[in-house]
Amino acid sequence: xxxxxxxxxxxxxxxxxxxxxxxxxxxxxxxxxxxxxxxxxxxxxxxxxxxxxxxxxxxxxxxxxxxxxxxxxxxxxxxxxxxxxxxxxxxxxxxxxxxxxxxxxxxxxxxxxxxxxxxxxxxxxxxxxxxxxxxxxxxxxxxxxxxxxxxxxxxxxxxxxxxxxxxxxxxxxxxxxxxxxxxxxxxxxxxxxxxxxxxxxxxxxxxxxxxxxxxxxxxxxxxxxxxxxxxxxxxxxxxxxxxxxxxxxxxxxxxxxxxxxxxxxxxxxxxxxxxxxxxxxxxxxxxxxxxxxxxxxxxxxxxxxxxxxxxxxxxxxxxxxxxxxxxxxxxxxx
Numbered sequence: 001x002x003x004x005x006x007x008x009x010x011x012x013x014x015x016x017x018x019x020x021x022x023x024x025x026x027x028x029x030x031x032x033x034x035x036x037x038x039x040x041x042x043x044x045x046x047x048x049x050x051x052x053x054x055x056x057x058x059x060x061x062x063x064x065x066x067x068x069x070x071x072x073x074x075x076x077x078x079x080x081x082x083x084x085x086x087x088x089x090x091x092x093x094x095x096x097x098x099x100x101x102x103x104x105x106x107x108x109x110x111x112x113x114x115x116x117x118x119x120x121x122x123x124x125x126x127x128x129x130x131x132x133x134x135x136x137x138x139x140x141x142x143x144x145x146x147x148x149x150x151x152x153x154x155x156x157x158x159x160x161x162x163x164x165x166x167x168x169x170x171x172x173x174x175x176x177x178x179x180x181x182x183x184x185x186x187x188x189x190x191x192x193x194x195x196x197x198x199x200x201x202x203x204x205x206x207x208x209x210x211x212x213x214x215x216x217x218x219x220x221x222x223x224x225x226x227x228x229x230x231x232x233x234x235x236x237x238x239x240x241x242x243x244x245x246x247x248x249x250x251x252x253x254x255x256x257x258x259x260x261x262x263x264x265x266x267x268x269x270x271x272x273x274x275x276x277x278x279x280x281x282x283x284x285x286x287x288x289x290x291x292x293x294x295x296x297x298x299x300x301x302x303x304x305x306x307x308x309x310x311x312x313x314x315x316x317x318x319x320x321x322x323x324x325x326x327x328x329x330x331x332x333x334x
Contacts, residue, residue, distance in 0.1 A: 067216055067309055071205055071327045074107050081328050084204030085161040086115070088277050089230040091149040092193060094122045094166065096140055101231050101276035102148070103288045104213065104305070105205035106192065109320030113200045114192040115148070115164070118275035118290060118303075119171040122191060134171035135185035142166055146193045162199035168192040168316040170308065177315060187259035187301075189290040190308035191275075192316070206326035209244040212283035214330050216323060218306045220258060221249035226281045227263055227302075228332060229289065231273035244334070245278075247300070261287055261302040278302050283330025285323060 071078055078084070092102040092115065100121035106114040122140040144166045151158035170188040179185055195203060207213065210228045221227065229245035247265030252258065263278070273289050280286045287302035305323075313321050 067322055068325055069107060069322045070325050074324050075111055078327060079202055079204050081204045081206045084202060085150060086148050086199060086202045087204050088207045092117045093147045093149055095145040097122045100274040103275050103277035104285055105203060105324040106321055107324055108318050113195045113203060115195060117191050117193060118288060119169045119189045119191040121274055122166055122169060133185050134188055135174045135179050137171055139169055139171045162195060162202055164193040164195045166191060167194040168312055170311060173315040183257045183259045187303050188308060188311055189303050190288060190312060204327060205324040206328040207277050207279060209334060210279060210330060211328035212279050212326045212330035213285035214283040214325060216306050217280045217284040217286045220252040221261055221280060223251040225249040227278050227286060229276055229278040231276045259304050259307050261304060263300045263302055264297050265300060
């Protein structure tokens with residue numbers, strides 16, 4: 001397998017065709033939803049293989065620094081990392097759907113602040129467990145209320161620390177605009193929750209425990225590259241020590257046109273981790289947890305943030321949508 005060396009300057013032009021190749025795993029894939037383990041295991045009868053289609057056109061436009069803002073240049077005074085209650089990794093509960101884990105913090109040109117989550121967190125049916133195709137899956141509408149919670153346990157929501165509403169869903173955008181590309185439909189699993197104005201002062205953009213992000217990964221990963229995540233599912237029963245996640249990347253595949261990264265980890269993603277942030281070995285935002293393979297070893301599939309954010313910038317109608325970099329330095333050696 002050929003592995004392309006990666007650079008990580010925040011201003012470099014990406015090359016989504018320069019990827020290593022790994023065989024498509026013919027294992028069952030499931031959205032990493034907040035359902036019981038029993039329900040997940042019971043659903044393993046159907047194969048969920050996102051077959052490869054024609055590679056989509058380059059989704060990225062411009063340099064990576066045009067997609068990011070340093071925290072002190074974003075126009076907001078952020079809460080300190082120690083005191084903030086709304087951060088990447090907070091539990092996000094979409095009304096009428098499932099609890100998930102929020103990923104990164106974003107801003108726009110008029111001062112609104114957003115947290116990212118997976119689009120399937122607003123999915124409306126158990127079928128979403130078995131159908132990664134966002135161009136056909138059902139979703140709650142834009143405007144749906146979302147709460148940010150701390151301390152949520154199985155069947156218990158925990159404490160509400162903030163509110164927001166769903167303002168962008170890649171699923172809804174793709175269906176509205178008639179997206180046809182197979183990879184885009186299969187792997188573009190990203191949504192934005194606009195944080196209520198009265199809760200913005202509770203926000204810090206740093207990924208808990210690890211720090212960062214320090215930029216956006218635009219060049220993918222190689223075999224064995226370490227990645228760093230932070231999950232917060234209710235099935236974790238409040239055990240904070242289980243939230244930091246590490247893993248190793250399988251080589252990125254040409255057949256998915258850079259839309260996804262396959263990752264194996266000692267502590268794999270579990271229901272409720274959906275949408276959680278993953279950083280690459282240098283602290284750059286790599287992507288968001290989308291699906292979990294029911295196989296051994298367990299493989300998590302991470303939607304590529306550079307693709308998802310570029311698509312959102314083009315289809316959300318949100319002017320100047322940008323990733324906010326962390327106030328805390330990235331440290332992989334904790």
